[in-house]
Amino acid sequence: MSTLHTVNKSPFETQTLLSCLNHCKDGDAVLLIEDGIYGGLAGTGLSEAIRQSASRVKIYVLNEDVKARGIPAERLMEEVTGVGYDGFVDLVTEHDRTQSWL
């Protein structure tokens, strides 16, 4: 049993991503969407905390939202996997539930 968590807020503006990661169970997945994709950036003040969580949960970003914001793929952390809208749908079906962190 596992959960897909979606986060749509910038981690620099709210505690949403950190709270989400603090409530994840091993084997869960976190999909960063909309302004949430900034949580996937490498070399930020938050990268280390997020990277540590990535050992327990899989972290994804929605490619369309990354591209919209002018963030080159190579600026994302290695631990982060890019998916498209089709991958978003796959993630929803692969997990038992989806929890939106608003």
Next chain:
Amino acid sequence: MSDTKKFLYVNRKAPYGTIYALESLEVVLIGAAFEQEVALAFLDDGVFQLTKGQDTTGIGVKNFSPTFRALGDYDVNKLYVERESLEERGLSEDDLQEIMYEDEDDDWAEKPSIRIVSRAEMADIMAEQDVILSF
């Protein structure tokens, strides 16, 4: 005797996730018609508004980032970007788009509108304004 006032538009939100960034730009363009002294400040997540290479075709909203390059034509050529906000987000000036204006007092020489300033300098800039509008 001039009754021109100094206006500062403070941008602290990332683009696209909320409507603030676009609305700020709209108000700047409207305000530009009133011939006031206008400057823009980008700090916190606002620095994300100026990244180069934005492509919104996949999310179905208007890419307004090229509009920043038109501001020079409206005599809006002071875009202050806070260095610490960039660094905290793993960004540098090289990640931002180039925004130029033509300086009418210098034989229309092309000059950059983006000025990278420290947090302390940003505080000074804010303190010298007559009107501050926050987005």
